[in-house]
Amino acid sequence: MKKIKLKTLILVNISALFGIRWIAKSTSDSFGLGVAAIPMWFIFALLFFVPQALICAELSSAYPSDSGMYVWVKAAFGEKWGFMVSWLNWTSKLFWYASFMTFFTVNIAYMIGKPEILENKYLTVAIAVIVFVTLSILSINGLAKVKFLTGLGAFGSMIPAAILIILAVVTVFAVGAEPASSYTLQTLTPKMNGNTLVAISAIIFGYTGGEVVANFVTEIENPRKNYPKAILLSAVLVGIIYVIGSIAITSLMPTSEIKASTGILDAISIGAQNVGIGSWLVRLVALGISVSILGATVIYIASPIKMLFGSVPEGMFGKKLTEMNEVGIPKKAVYLQTAIVSLLLVATSLFPGVDAIYNILVTMTALTALFPYVILILAYIEIKKKDMIKDPVYIFNDNKNICINIARIVLFLCVIGIIFTCSPIMGDFKMNLIYEIEMIGGGLLVMLSGLWLWKKYEKRIQA
Template sequence: MEKSVNAKFAFVGTFMWFASYIIWMVNVGNGIWIPLSNAFFGVDKTQEWSIFGLTDGVQTLGILAIIWIIVITFVTSKGLDKIKRITSIGGSAITLINVILFLGGLLILVLNKGVMAQPVTTHAFFQSPNQSYTSMIQVFSFVVFAIFAYGGLEVVGGLVDETENAKVNFPKGLAISAVVIVVGYAVGIFMMGTFTNWNFVFTNGGGFAKATGSNATVTLGNVAYIAMNNMGYQLGLAMHLSEYAAIQVGIWLSRYMGLSMFLALSGAFFTIIFSPLKTIIEGTPAAFWPKSFTKKNSNNMPVNAMKVQAAIVIVIIVFVAFGGKSAAKFFDILTAMTNVSMTLPYMFVAYSYFGFKKDESIEKPFTIYKGKTFYKFCVCMVMFTVGFANVFTIIQPAIDGNLSQTIWSVAGPIFFTIVALYMFNRYEKKTNLK
């Protein structure tokens, strides 16, 4: 980005990328207790938890998230790499969940003699059962979720130099990954329909909650666990087990998913708490940062910078958690913040591709888009799609009367952009680059 556009553009885009992980930590720091609850109880009981006399489950999760951030920062600063190795087991467990989803859905479909829980009709292909996505604007706002499904593909760009015959295999790998994601989501959604009826499972106060004795409100934080719990429940009913036995099957499946997700998210947290921070500090001139930020402890960790990062995450958690919103609204806000923050940097990378292609002085070991105009079309499509999706993601809640979600969706990106511009201007003055 620096060579294609300029240093300021590159720093703002990179800082936005780093900031997206700040928002990720806020989101996951609050949401990680849901899989833990499922691991122990088989259902989401976080909305019933209370510590320090707090009666609001959202505020309780906020306090737990603050404690979690402090503990993870402290432990990671000690360089305990073994913890990451242990928690990486969660990755294999998560893979197995997808296998269970496909095989379980297929078995339920066979046992129910081909009858889908969510009827397949012509109307179903054009109208979402979720009332939050019925208007055209609401559907457009969902595009950012679809883009987010591909999040992480840009990370493998760092492995180009380690890929055998990269000129052929790397573009082919990206194309295959895109197809696998599309097909995987489509098949997964279909399989969910074999055992999931929207009104029965996801409508608050619906039949599934009553049947299983769960009092949890369906949120974006616990919806996956409720769905898997329901799969076990429906599998038990399809096998003609008793009501109690069917509920137990669902609870144990939810427990397995909760434990797997907790291990996977914990492992990710131990890495993300320092890796993006370490990357941006080491990848930029030292003059950008206070001297204390570049100082590392005996475990080669930028501990001072990690403490400041933890403080920023905690401040955001306090603002969001103690804003007086219900659990459902709370996780809607966190999810919107994460989606917007993590997709905006893609626009910076896409735009810089214009300059990258035009500048002949930049070394290009291999070229995917060899034509002189087709790449411009591709860049414009990426810019339009990501920008379009984020605009509607931001304005749609306000149109529906949820102004606070709109404000929070843009607050993070705007704040971190201002910080990035301030830091770059400060750097220019220190180094007399102007």
Template sequence: METTKKLGLWTLVMLIFVPTFGFGNITTNAVALGPAAIPSWLAVSLLFFLPLSGMIAELASANNGKGGGIYTWIESTLGPKWAYIGTWSYFIANLFYLQMVFSRIPVMVSWAIFGENRFNDSNAYLLPYIALALALILTWVATKGVKTFSKLSDFGGKFTLAATIIFIVFAILGYFTGTPSATEFTASTVIPELNTSYFSTFSWLLFAVAGAEVAGTYISEVENPKKNFPKAVIIATALVAVSYIIGSVSVCLIASPEVLENAGLKDAGYVVYKILAENWGISGKLIVQLYAAILTLTSIAAYILWMESPIRAMFSEVPEGTFPSFLTKKAEDGTLKNALWTQCVIVLILIAVPLMGLNSIDSFFKLLTDLSSLSLVIPYIVLIAAYLVFRLKDNQAPFTMFKSKALALSVSVLALVLSIAGFFGAGLDYIVGAESTAEAVKSITMTYGGPVILIILGYVLTLLTKAAHKKKNNNDISKAS
């Protein structure tokens, strides 16, 4: 009898760590916060990521044997309506993430070919148009099947992790062998200023630690899941937190806050590699070209997989009749071609929105980061609420991280407050910096309108589909009788 090999503890740790940790998250927050990103990572890890990971571990443990994922976890306590809203909002976050990555690919290619970013404010308007073409091309590729890209994507994850480790090691080694720190570490530079600018990027920190939930779909494949799954979540949480903190220190050693700010969100990740290479007497241009070339190829493969995998997960978890049959129709290999093209149309619309007036490349990337971040906060708000109800009802999971009910409720309320703060904080800087009421309204609409409208439309869609499905079933029963 053939037995399926179970996932071990460290395999599961890597399944959580790799999609959660990203070097781009380090440089993005270093641009926005400078050295203040270091304690911010620590605070978010302890006050949000660790509690959230513990909640996920408990809910996954309580639902062991069922289909893993946020739909199952939310449905078990809040019911199918909120489970659908949580899952759909997770899908919406992916749409905004795809919008962002399609706009990043041209920048990657520019660094790979020229060793610099040729997209500046004078031609920033070209990025959305290139992104529109990429969305169409990569969707077409995804409809042809994504299995061929899995190995390249897997290599990309390992390459990015290896490149990050190399960066951290050589940045710290350079400092201890005589290269002075580019950043002055003092209380005034490290302690965050709790102003609107800080809170407007707070959701970026929450977005950066997202990912513990992806392991939930593997719980039935884990060896000794009651013990290993929660343990893997806790280990991965600690590993992610330490990596972000050490990575942020390394970036600050290499580049000053002024250099990072001048590089901007689009280029900081490449600039620091270039500076590091030059500090060691190596051609910075050559190193960054090689880094960007490999990153471009592997990222495209990863994006193709990421276009398809959330759709597959979305339609495999929700009950039959939740979506129109047009969207759930599968090809012979299981590919949801209609759903992929529908996703593409939505992303095309989202990409076109910035064409209405953004002419700065930095403001363009900031808006995309804000949209991706605040959208992903929404399913976490629903998930945390589900855990609150779970513990309020005195339910006990096989694995319980928070033994005391009072502690469980305290940490979940804190995580809920931080999530809501991150959601509303994402658009705070736009509103405060607006020169008129009309500009403030436009900023609010652009920042919050897309996610909220898409979530409402998704809920309306499922209501209409369920009504049609119920009517069809009633007709079939009538005909049978």
């Protein structure tokens, strides 16, 4: 079998980690860090991304499996917590789908030259629901029939990011316009408020995904040398892209005007005007991002469901939900998922506008996505303490105590990220009450529902 080379591994890492929407989310004053996001991307690349990716690589080499986290956690804590990590991974994707669909609607509005559509939050939510239902129906038939979407999605995030950076450079250095933001020690230092805390959790979430690429560690050429090198180089490159992208967007727009949902397209629009390019560029970028969203979503609609239903013990879910169609997808489970995501989108219409809706969904995604990482890191610590890894293809560090202590730092950051997402950041008491109910209540509901399902399963097999 042909081995994965270092260059390919770096590109896969960058593709899996970089998302252009995080640039606007992190630099916005609303739910963001403003200019202070610039150093934070580098700090958390080193403190969070690199160690969690290397931890996942060691676990993956010791317990190679397509079910990833489920197998690793099961090895440490047994079947129950293996199920819980799969359950939490799937439920976090529900909020990811909803936030991604809202972001898609934003890009569609800009693509057709009608951004005013976004002023109607009910229409925006309705479009998001219709698109997700359509993609869910398409995904049931298998990837072969929607391959064209994933192919067209190659436009991705990197080309729009490059356009944003080039426009900013030309605006400042060729046109001679003053940067819209000031870069001083004071502005680069995060302010300790609710927006900052929520934004830090989003940056941590933006660096999750080490477990995805780690599953290929056994297929890598010289993994002991190349895997950590690829992780470090990827972290540096992704960090640089986020930093330069953050400088670009804040040089074109003051942070007070950047919106998480529309900031990238607004900044490109300003940059295009500065250099005399028409609105066609913004529409083209919006089209590319829209297509990449469709391609990514249609791939991920079925895969977390297949992981959950394919790894948990038989009898955990009813036969109707686990029954596979001719292409190996649990059709009725996809229908259930579609209904839940649609309800989530409808529920967010309680908030004042599209940007608030998008921010809530992204924050809820960050909150729930960090739950499985807490269990995963605890499992790694347990495995290292008990010396359960024998002759792995890759090992994080030969010193067991160093590995455990670094894992504890990553665990601490995950817990802090979860706590930070619940900071009250809405404009008034009523909105904060709704926000806290959705954040804390939603998180508890996700965890307790998984534990309830397991308890029901135990009673069933004991009967």
